[in-house]
Amino acid sequence: xxxxxxxxxxxxxxxxxNPHPFFREADFSASRKKGxxxxxxxxxxxxxxxxxxxxxxxxxxxxxxxxxxxEFPSVVxxxxxxxxxxxxxxxxxLWSLFDKKRNRDILYRNPLFRPANLAIRNAWxxxxxxxxxxxxxxxxxxxxxxxxxxxxxxxxxxxxxxxxERQTRLFWRIExxxxxxxxxxxxxxxxxxxxxxxxxxxxxxxTAVPQTPELRVFSASDEVLYLLPGxxxxxxxxxxxxxxxxxxPGGDASFPAVPETSVEYFFQNDxxxxxxxxxxxxxxxxxxxxxxxxxxxxxxxxxxxKMFSWGNGPGGRHWQDFLSRPGEAYLEVQAGLAPTQLHTAxxxxxxxxxxxxxxxxxxxxxxxxxxxxxxxxxxxxxxRLAEEINAAAVEAALxxxxxxxxxxxxxxxxxxxxxxLESHVKRRRGPVSGVPPGLSFPAASxxxxxxxxxxxxxxxxxxxxxxxxxxxxxxxxxxxxxxLEASPEREGDWLTPYHLGVIAFEKGETGKxxxxxxxxxxxxxxxxxxxxLALAALRNGPADQAVEAALAWYKRALxxxxxxxxxxxxxxxxxxxxxxLKAKKEEEAAARIKxxxxxxxxxxxxxxxxxxAAALALNRGDDALLDRIFSVEPAGIREGNTALVDLWVxxxxxxxxxxGKTREEAEQEAERALAEGGLVxxxxxxxxxxxxxxxxxxxxx
Numbered sequence: 001x002x003x004x005x006x007x008x009x010x011x012x013x014x015x016x017x018n019p020h021p022f023f024r025e026a027d028f029s030a031s032r033k034k035g036x037x038x039x040x041x042x043x044x045x046x047x048x049x050x051x052x053x054x055x056x057x058x059x060x061x062x063x064x065x066x067x068x069x070x071e072f073p074s075v076v077x078x079x080x081x082x083x084x085x086x087x088x089x090x091x092x093x094l095w096s097l098f099d100k101k102r103n104r105d106i107l108y109r110n111p112l113f114r115p116a117n118l119a120i121r122n123a124w125x126x127x128x129x130x131x132x133x134x135x136x137x138x139x140x141x142x143x144x145x146x147x148x149x150x151x152x153x154x155x156x157x158x159x160x161x162x163x164x165e166r167q168t169r170l171f172w173r174i175e176x177x178x179x180x181x182x183x184x185x186x187x188x189x190x191x192x193x194x195x196x197x198x199x200x201x202x203x204x205x206x207t208a209v210p211q212t213p214e215l216r217v218f219s220a221s222d223e224v225l226y227l228l229p230g231x232x233x234x235x236x237x238x239x240x241x242x243x244x245x246x247x248x249p250g251g252d253a254s255f256p257a258v259p260e261t262s263v264e265y266f267f268q269n270d271x272x273x274x275x276x277x278x279x280x281x282x283x284x285x286x287x288x289x290x291x292x293x294x295x296x297x298x299x300x301x302x303x304x305x306k307m308f309s310w311g312n313g314p315g316g317r318h319w320q321d322f323l324s325r326p327g328e329a330y331l332e333v334q335a336g337l338a339p340t341q342l343h344t345a346x347x348x349x350x351x352x353x354x355x356x357x358x359x360x361x362x363x364x365x366x367x368x369x370x371x372x373x374x375x376x377x378x379x380x381x382x383x384r385l386a387e388e389i390n391a392a393a394v395e396a397a398l399x400x401x402x403x404x405x406x407x408x409x410x411x412x413x414x415x416x417x418x419x420x421l422e423s424h425v426k427r428r429r430g431p432v433s434g435v436p437p438g439l440s441f442p443a444a445s446x447x448x449x450x451x452x453x454x455x456x457x458x459x460x461x462x463x464x465x466x467x468x469x470x471x472x473x474x475x476x477x478x479x480x481x482x483x484l485e486a487s488p489e490r491e492g493d494w495l496t497p498y499h500l501g502v503i504a505f506e507k508g509e510t511g512k513x514x515x516x517x518x519x520x521x522x523x524x525x526x527x528x529x530x531x532x533l534a535l536a537a538l539r540n541g542p543a544d545q546a547v548e549a550a551l552a553w554y555k556r557a558l559x560x561x562x563x564x565x566x567x568x569x570x571x572x573x574x575x576x577x578x579x580x581l582k583a584k585k586e587e588e589a590a591a592r593i594k595x596x597x598x599x600x601x602x603x604x605x606x607x608x609x610x611x612x613a614a615a616l617a618l619n620r621g622d623d624a625l626l627d628r629i630f631s632v633e634p635a636g637i638r639e640g641n642t643a644l645v646d647l648w649v650x651x652x653x654x655x656x657x658x659x660g661k662t663r664e665e666a667e668q669e670a671e672r673a674l675a676e677g678g679l680v681x682x683x684x685x686x687x688x689x690x691x692x693x694x695x696x697x698x699x700x701x
Contacts, residue, residue: 002150002157004412007074007087007095010067011113012635014123014143018059018571019470020531021502025051026539037239042225042268046237048344049200050136053120055506056166056474057140060123061606063115064635070113073413075148077159077176081183082106084176088148088413091141092161092174094129097185099361106294106361108208108330114323115143117607117638126323126330129359130206133172133191134165136341138206141165144416147441149409153400160409162439164419168199169477170347171419171436175401184360184389188401189302192436194422195429196349203345204306204336205357207296211257211309211329214289216370218254218378219305220282221272225340226265229689235342239268243374254374256331260313262689266340267305279386281394284333287381291366295385298335298357299398306334306341315688322633322687356397362388406437417446424457428479449473452495453480461487465495467526476503494524501532510536530557531572534579547583554579570596574608581615589616602629607636611643618647618654626651630682637687644685652679 074095077084083098096109110127118124119138132139146163162173175188193199209215226245228236240246245253245265256263269282284305285295309331310316320329335357337345347353368380419441426434435441446454452472455463460483465472472495481503487496501516514536517529534553538546554576573592580589593613602610602625610629617625630648637644649670656666673679680686 001079002075002077002159005074005076005085007072007085009070009072009111009113011070012063012066012115013068013070013113014060014115015062015064018061019569020058020528020571021471021474021506022054022059023506023535024053024055026508027051038225038237039239042239042339042343045338045343046340047235047342050342050344053135053167054140055502056476057121058474060115060119060121060143061117061636063123064604065114065633067112067114072113075150075159075412077157077178077185079178079180079182081181082178082185084178084185086148086159086161086176088161088415089145090125090143091139092131092146092148093127093142096128097359101183102292102361102363104292105210106359108210108328110208110324111328112324116323117636119143122636127208129208131161131172131174131189132204132206133170133202134167135202136344140167145414147411147415147419147439147445148413149411149440151404151407151409153404153407156400158404158407158409163415164422164435164441166418166475166477168201169193169195170199170201171439173439175404177397177400182393183362184358184393186394186397187357187359188354188397189357190352190354190401190405191347192352193347193349194434194436198346198348200344201337201347201353202341203302204334204341205296205302206332206334207294207359208330208332209286209294210288211331212288213257213312214255214370215257215286215331216254216377217256217284217286217307217331217333218381219267219272219284220269220279220382221267222375222378223268223271224265225268226263227340227342229261237340237342252374254377256307256309257312257329259309259311260316262309262311262316264306264308266336267307268339269303269305270339279382279391281391282335283382283385283389284335285381285385286331286333287364287369289366289370291364291369292361293364293369293381293384294333294359294361295381295389296333296335296357296359297385297389297391297394299355299394301337301345301353302335302355302357304336304339306332306336308332308334311689313689314683314686318683318687319639319689354398354401356394356401358389358394358397360388404438408438408440411440411442414442414445417441417450420446421450421453421457424454425479456480456483456487461490462493462495462499464490464492467494467524467528471495471498471502471528474499474502476506492524494520494526494529497523498526498529498532501529505532505536510539514540527557527572530554531575534575547579551576551579551583551585570606570609574606577612578608581612586616586619590620602632605632607634607638607641610634611647614644614647618651623651630685633684639687640689642688645681645688648681648685649674649679 072087072089075086085096087093087095097106099106108127115123119142120140123143124138146161148161150159159176171192173190177186222242225237225239243252243254248259281297282303283297285293287293310319364384369377371377420443423435452462484500497516497519501513505513517533520529530553534550537549577589577592614629653666653670
């Protein structure tokens with residue numbers, strides 16, 4: 001049975017999006033290294049196209065820590081064994097999967113919706129099952145509506161979610177079935193490339209399960225690749241065999257919740273699934289101390305599996321509390337197309353990649369699942385899985401999904417309007433491009449976000465737009481560039497050269513982009529082109545000169561003649577004030593921060609501004625303000641960002657210097673005290689994931 005429902009939650013709603021474009025890393029294939037034992041056949045493709053990229057999407061960074069009553073339309077599927085609830089407005093997230101026979105949740109069901117800066121577009125939330133497509137990181141859709149609908153295929157009710165992913169220009173769908181008498185939820189996942197060229201393909205099904213210290217994780221292989229901690233954006237991976245993990249000598253890494261530091265490793269099932277005997281499909285399971293096991297299995301090509309745990313240290317426990325209700329914990333078991341999340345698979349031109357996946361829970365013998373012999377424990381889980389999930393049924397779900405792929409669903413919830421635009425531009429992209437059969441993107445899905453681009457298609461020009469309305473949405477692929485370039489020049493049309501500049505800068509054509517933004521300013525003064533010219537100055541010039549040039553552009557953007565956008569949106573100040581501090585222009589920085597602090601205090605500041613305020617207070621010896629800042633949980637802090645802890649430690653070092661210690665002596669003393677627990681940062685700002693002797697200077701992509 002499938003029915004619409006309403007999900008009531010406490011949470012922090014998203015309050016709009018950042019109006020600026022955030023540009024991709026210059027080196028889009030991020031730097032990766034092989035560690036000890038790394039297999040040569042897994043080095044190919046490591047790091048390929050895994051750098052930061054968000055355009056044509058905007059950043060979802062407008063939220064705080066205040067909880068309100070929220071209501072989300074949901075879709076419920078159930079039979080006599082399971083009840084599944086999905087939230088189409090949040091990327092189609094499977095919010096809960098409930099075991100009706102045992103009266104318990106199978107997944108970690110987060111009681112709150114608490115966004116945090118962990119996704120490609122910033123906002124992300126924990127719990128349930130998330131569907132990640134596109135690029136390295138949590139999906140661009142994870143906090144956005146996607147299409148949802150139902151249809152019948154024979155006697156089977158099918159729930160489908162679908163969307164058009166604009167970065168990679170791929171269509172995706174997930175179809176869920178819950179047959180009567182089945183203890184497993186089946187999904188059929190289908191990704192289609194409408195274009196002629198081969199593209200990178202990224203997919204990970206991300207499942208959160210309740211975490212206890214005794215929770216044990218197994219997969220089809222004991223061969224894992226794992227990430228060495230630290231290293232910033234230069235990631236190092238190595239290989240080992242479970243249950244040992246060199247990061248934790250003498251420990252059993254199949255109990256990943258025990259170590260103090262975060263843990264992640266990737267099961268290399270590409271060899272294991274070919275072994276004779278046993279369960280023939282790739283699988284993964286998480287088993288608690290009583291033998292209650294979550295498990296999933298899939299057809300090819302979804303071969304690889306991952307385990308991630310926040311760890312049991314102060315930072316990891318804080319992250320868990322930060323994302324949910326204090327005292328609750330989860331870990332993630334994931335399934336992907338490539339050996340690790342730092343690898344990328346491929347999809348050929350005009351090709352389809354699809355698979356089926358099944359999710360269930362069952363009871364196993366706890367003495368056997370938690371015995372000291374890891375291989376024997378894994379074999380017991382594999383045998384129990386074979387009894388609960390019929391491999392032939394998973395294969396049949398794949399064939400059934402392919403057969404019904406041309407069937408359209410009755411729409412229950414709307415996604416974005418960009419798929420509808422693809423229907424309009426099919427003839428421009430080529431005779432075999434366009435929306436795949438079975439997927440519906442009605443014209444009614446287009447709204448304010450897409451309307452300027454609809455006008456461009458219909459009239460050949462973007463509609464004229466006052467600068468105070470902002471630049472609107474972005475479109476950066478080659479077709480839109482061609483259409484913009486063909487637009488007739490019009491007096492007052494600052495927006496067309498502005499968007500052409502965004503496309504050029506995203507492609508790495510910095511000089512061309514700057515010239516287009518200057519043309520935008522010639523057409524009409526606007527702060528948006530000024531801000532982008534500041535970024536161009538920072539990318540091109542010598543450090544000191546670049547900062548001064550960028551500051552000049554920001555000042556021009558912030559003048560009242562340009563509409564004073566800072567009055568309504570913090571995005572300009574989030575970039576401008578840290579740049580003032582970098583240029584050692586503390587007087588202006590102090591005045592700007594004071595103006596922001598006066599209405600609501602540091603609790604109202606975003607993470608970049610909170611960090612800037614702390615740096616300024618430290619330099620000025622304002623301990624009262626520092627203490628207040630260090631008591632605030634920064635809503636938008638990024639995993640790996642330890643800037644506030646660094647500033648707190650720096651204050652402790654300076655205090656020791658004032659007591660007569662040299663700088664070197666003060667640093668060494670502070671590091672020893674941190675390592676031994678005599679110096680403990682305030683919990684509100686301590687998100688360090690790596691146990692060490694000092695602040696961790698690691699950044700996550």
